[in-house]
Amino acid sequence: MSAAATLKGLRPLAWMHAAVLAAGLLAGAPAACQVRASAASPLVVMADGRLMAPDIARIIEHGELVVAMFKTDSPPFFVERNGVLSGIDVDLARLIGKELGVAVRFDRSSATVDGVVDMVGSGRADLAISRLGRTVKRSQIVLFSTPYLMLGHAMLINRLRMAEMSGDRPVAQVVRTFKGRIGVIANTSWEEYGRRHFPQATIVTFPDWPAVVDAVRRGQVAAAYRDELEVRAVLQRDPGLALTLRTVTFNDAQSALSVMTGVRDTSLLAFVNEVIASRTDKPSVSAALTLIK
Incomplete structure (x- = not known):
């Protein structure tokens, strides 16, 4: 049976989805396919038929969430001991990755804290989570989430x-x-x-x-x-x-400690805000102080 015959009679969106799958099978495309749902919609069609904002679809397609984090430990927010990274910021990043259904990769190559912000602003990372405060200077290159901790x-x-x-x-x-x-x-x-x-x-x-x-x-x-x-x-x-x-x-x-996203990643920002709002284990200054060694 030809591809044309297989697709015959399907509704417009279903036809598009089937076409995407057929192209993916032939070309070995990744799991997520960046195809617009319609000319009037910014959403894209995923391989499983879901509609998704392009900035989130990008992460799903890559299969990982890249989080920029300062290279020097800052307990209790992020610290590596015996090869294991942990802390308040690490937990938040992993929770966001879990909700997205992807792995989290921490990029700790930045030698400065401002450099961490630049990584997101320039598109080298999806998020910056690194004990970052909101400033006027940073607002020119990134978007801020709602605060996850006020200090x-x-x-x-x-x-x-x-x-x-x-x-x-x-x-x-x-x-x-x-x-x-x-x-x-x-x-x-x-x-x-x-x-x-x-x-x-x-x-x-x-x-x-x-x-x-x-x-x-x-x-x-x-x-x-x-x-x-x-x-x-x-x-x-x-x-x-x-x-x-x-x-x-x-x-x-x-x-106001916030997660930072690229200026175009407005849907990702809304997603992060929802994750922060729905947390049951919200951090506090008193709790964080007990974790400092």
Whole structure:
């Protein structure tokens, strides 16, 4: 029986599906076939007959979800121990992959946090999940999901440097009009946050968080600026530092940790938002703090 005879009499969409299957069998096409459902619809017809948005169909066709993640561990969000990757962000990525029905491949080749965002913006990864905060700069190249965790901003302050700066003024007043040196991690959202929230301060960048903490401990900078989770964890790990350092948390400034997608992947973004909203094991700051070693 000829292909034409086989397809005869089928309804338009069924005919298209059958034609796609026939072409796939002849040409060895992948499981998903990027064929438009109709001229009026942006949806594509999958090999099993499902209609799907093209950005999601692309992932199904490839058979994997590529997730960009920073190469340096950041527990409890992502950390590799004995060859096993785990953490809050890892769990979320795997949940999204599970809902899509595909495997998850983590690409940790980026040497900077901003580089992770660039990977998605340039189409080298489907998602960026890497303890990423939303910023004005990043909004120009990616789309943000709804937040999966909100972290308050905080400072780790050198007591001696603060006393020199404050005089008789309350600490809260000094912090709000901070004119000293503030240490942040280079190529992260904290550079942008620091310049926006403390325009009179001098923002000093360091390669990683331990270097920032060491700088404030030695008085090289008056304060270190990051989220409340990491700032609180410094004194949790080493209570003896409380003799020289103190913490200040800001109730009116928060970092919204979000998943990031390419600017054209609007259906994928909606899918990610639905996965985040439907989670039963939503992370919290208090729970995350207990996981930091």
